Amino acid sequence: MDRENPATEESLEPVETDDADDVEAALALADEVYPSWSERRLEERRQLLADAADVLRENEEEYAQLMTREMGKPITGARSEVEKCAWVCEHYAEYAETYLADDVHQSSPEAKALTSYEPLGPILAVMPWNYPLWQVFRFAAPNLVAGNVGLLKHASNVPGTAEIIEEVFLEAGFPEGAFQSLIVGSDAIEGVIEDERVRGVTLTGSEPAGRAVAETAGRELKPSVLELGGSDPFVVLDDADVETAAEVGVQARTLNSGQSCIAAKRFIVHDAVYDEFVDAFVEEMEALTVGDPSEEDTDVGPQAREDLMKDVHEQVQDTLDAGATLETGGEPLDGEGYYYPPTVVTDIPRDATMATDEVFGPAAAVFRVESEEEAIGLANDSSYGLGGSVWTEDLDRGERVARRVESGCVFVNELTKSDPRIPFGGVKNSGYGRELSEHGMKEFLNEKTIWVQSASDQ
Template identity: 85%
Template sequence: MERENPATAESLDPIEGDTEADVEDALALADEVYPAWSERRLEERRQLLNDAAEVLRENAEEYAELMAREMGKPIAGGRSEVEKCAWVCEHYAEYAETYLADEVLQSAPEAKAFVSSEPLGPVLAVMPWNYPFWQVFRFAAPNLVAGNVGLLKHASNVPGCAQAIEEVFLEAGLPEGAFQSLLVGSDAIEDVVTDKRIRGVTLTGSESAGRAVAETAGKELKPSVLELGGSDPFVVLDDADVETAAEVGMQARTLNSGQSCIAAKRFIVHDAVYDEFVSAFVDEMAAQDIGDPTDDDTDIGPQAREDLMEDLHEQVTETLDAGATLETGGEPLDREGYFYPPTVVTDVPRDSTMATDEVFGPAAAVFRVESEDEAVELANDSTYGLGGSVWTEDLERGERVARRVESGCVFVNELTKSDPRIPFGGVKNSGYGRELSEHGMKEFLNEKTVWVQSAADQ
């Protein structure tokens, strides 16, 4: 599998991909290992997750450097990502017993009824490059501790990350086959999804990839979870703390060099604070340091591939051609690698590219609205519904507006984020199903109803 350092445009050593025979061997091993793994004491699986957290922390610098080389993540962000992966392992190690406990139901007086949460078997995860460790661990931790086994088809530009993740679990002491990486292209996935040994599939990625996987899984009557694109609204109301909203808004747009499905992308600002917000927001965006992702002082690294940078620039250009105003940025940087500066565009026509499409890079579209109702209407005027953020000093008002936003999650006075303690996922073209917390853990479990009654009571 060919690799390229997006900060230098230099080729990295290729990594040998898996053959059809390798994939068959992996499926056979997963099927073989699953019964014994699912029957191991929960306490043992919990301890192994804690051990995986230790492995992650011990090798955090190595993994952060690997992410920087393969997809350009700034080194500080890579370290934070590894720590978050350790956290999700520890979270499920701590709470698995509670999440998996039988749920007692109402029943006849002479009987008892409960729901037992039981694993399904091997589950396939199709994961993206932008958070190459976190996206995988938020799938792996709950599924492994629940007794499922995992197979990972990672993005083709981060095969080193895929190998490293498999090694984390092996070094932690999980049996060979409990978690495996399949180093294959996207063209091999349909056959894996349809294989009878695969019991479910989860995908984080593009809308087109999600539709293809969902169609295949649906034909096979297999459960699926899709976390797809987003065009998240960042709503700044007239009573917001504008300075804080501008600072956090910059972070929400530029995290991971802007390459995040839950990044704030459409900034919807009340007329009463519009000028103040735009001024502060542009200053925050323009102040970010762009450079070598291995440098601790770098805020913004390269875009992960040249074609992605070109697509981003095309979206900005089309929006400006439609009548928008450029406040800062707007041109690829003239240097080695695929660097695009933080960009702010105002006066954005509501039918233009940056208003309607997902913008996967550090470019923000800012809209002026006259009222709370108009802000909500514009926030919901999207085919996506992943996350959202609302800014107001009135917390009751914030909760009321949050309830009106059509998305899988909304944060009041905070940027949208995924957190092991709360469910994460979208609606509309952003997908379906949930990850994380108890809700996400149970997507690939059999919620079995058990009714127990003495024959004498018949």
């Protein structure tokens, strides 16, 4: 696979792709390793996962720099991503025994009824480039410790990261075949899902890709989990701490150079604080440092590919052509690299592109509303439902509004984020199923009911 550094437009050394024979060998190995891996004592699997956390920390700088070269992630964010992957490994190493414990149910006096949580087999993960380490580890950690084995089809612009993820598990002591990366294009995925040795599939990516994977998985009667992006609302009510909301809002929009499915994308601001918020928000956006992602003080790096930068610019221009107002940014930066500046657009028609589509870059759409009720209505006026954020000094009010936002998660006075301790996923066109926490761990387990009746009571 060809690779390119998006900060410099320089070609990186290509990574050799796997052919059909390589894929078959990987599937055969996964099928061969699964029985012995699933039968290993849970304590052994937990220890190996804790060892994987150690490997990640020992090689943090190497892995961070690789992500920065392959997809342009600012180096400080890349280091944080490696640490977060170590955290998810440690979390499941610590809590797997609790999460996998049998559930005991009511039954007749002469019997015992329980649910046992048992692995299914090889699980395929189709993962994106924007968080190339974290997206994979939040799948791999719970599934491996539960006894499944993993197969990864990573995005085609981060094949080097795909390779080092497999190396992390091997270095930690996992058996060969417990986790494998398939360096293949998207055209190979349908056949892998259809293979009888693969027992489930999870995808994080675009809506069209999710629909294609879901169709194949459904036809094969295999469980699937889909996380398909979002257009998250960031609701600022009339009693919000405006200064803090603006400061955190900038971070929520530009984290990972704006390339995040749970980034704040639609800023819905009450009229009473609208002008104050916009002024503070624009000032904070303009203060960000855009530049070389390998530099420590860079806030916003390049977009991961040239076509992605062009997509963001087209969305901004379409919205301006529809009558919106440009407050700052709005033009790709001159010079090498695929840089798009922090951008703020206001006065947006409700049917304009930035109001209806997901904008996967550092461009914010700001809307003025007259009431709490209108804010909730606009927040829910989207085909997506991944995350959301509500800002108010009244915590009871914040929780009440959060309950009415149609999404998989809502944070009050905080930016939306994923966390190993809480379930993550969306509704509507943002997909279905959950990752992380106990809920995510059980998506690819057989929830087996066992009824034990006393023989003397037959």
